[in-house]
Each structure stands twice: as structure tokens, then as C-alpha cells.
Amino acid sequence: MNLQDFEGDLLLEDTPDGGNIHIDDGLFVSDRSFGTAVYLSLFGGNKEDNGRVRNRKTWWGNTLRGVSENQKLVSRFQAIIHGSPMTMKNILDAEEAARLDLKWLTDEGIADEIIASGRPLSHSRFELKVQINARGKSIFNHNYALFWKAGSNGKV
DSSP states (O other): OOGGGOOOEEOEEEETTEEEEOEETTEEOEEOSSHHHHHHHHHOSOTTOOSSSOOTTSOGGGGSTTOOGGGOOOOHHHHHHHHSOOOHHHHHHHHHHHHHHTTHHHHTTSOSEEEEEEEESSSSEEEEEEEEEETTEEEEEEEEEEEOTTOGGGOO
């Protein structure tokens, strides 16, 4: 799959408290970039599914016949920011989890490099910067400002 083959998704916009479907003049807007695909890769599925072992917390769509590993939504990133305190170790783990959740882009040959870097904005706010590169050029660049649900030291 390459950029020319990408038909797009329904446009989901990142908001401080989640994502919203974008509607313009009463019609759903499509997204021909990778914004929605990246958003769903990071925040789709079941936020309790850390992807470490097969478990009953996987998103139901992952259990359908014919779903490949690259099509499954595994919420490694979301599991960390929802279930762990915001510490330096967990920030590094969240960055790695984001890269793993987006690995399908390199597996499919869409991207050559996934860069995910995070930083705390406050005791319960976090920013994840995602940059996706292909053939030496950036094809996606977005900063997600979100709540780290467990806050710093497990307090919200």
C-alpha cells in the first residue's frame, strides 16, 4: 500500500477529551491523510488491552475471522496513559507503545520511520508528538495534548 492507494477514513479530530467526527454542512468529511488512521491506532480498541499477551480485553473487532495482525487495534499506548502514573519510565514506555501501535505503517511499507516523543505539560496533562516519515520526507506530523488519566504519581 502507498499514499496514492489510500482512500481515506472518516475524519476524526483530536480534542482534549477524546476525538470527534468532523461534519461539514451536514456531511461527514473524509480524511485522505493518515490523521484518522494514526488516531485509531493510538486510541482505538480497548484501553485496557496492553497487547502483552492474548487476553479477554482485546477489542471485539480483533477477534473477527480474517483480521490480520496489522489490522488489529491494540491499545498499548492508551493502556499506559490510562493505567500508570506519569513517571519518566512510563513516559518512555508510552513512547515505545505508541511506536508499536503505529508499527503497521512500516510493516505495510507506507512509512520508513515512526517518531513518537512525549513530554508532561502538567501533573495530569501530556503531549505526544508523532512524526511519520517516508522516503526522507514527513508524511504526517501531529501533537496530541491529552490527559494522563493516572496523573503524576498516580494522582489526578
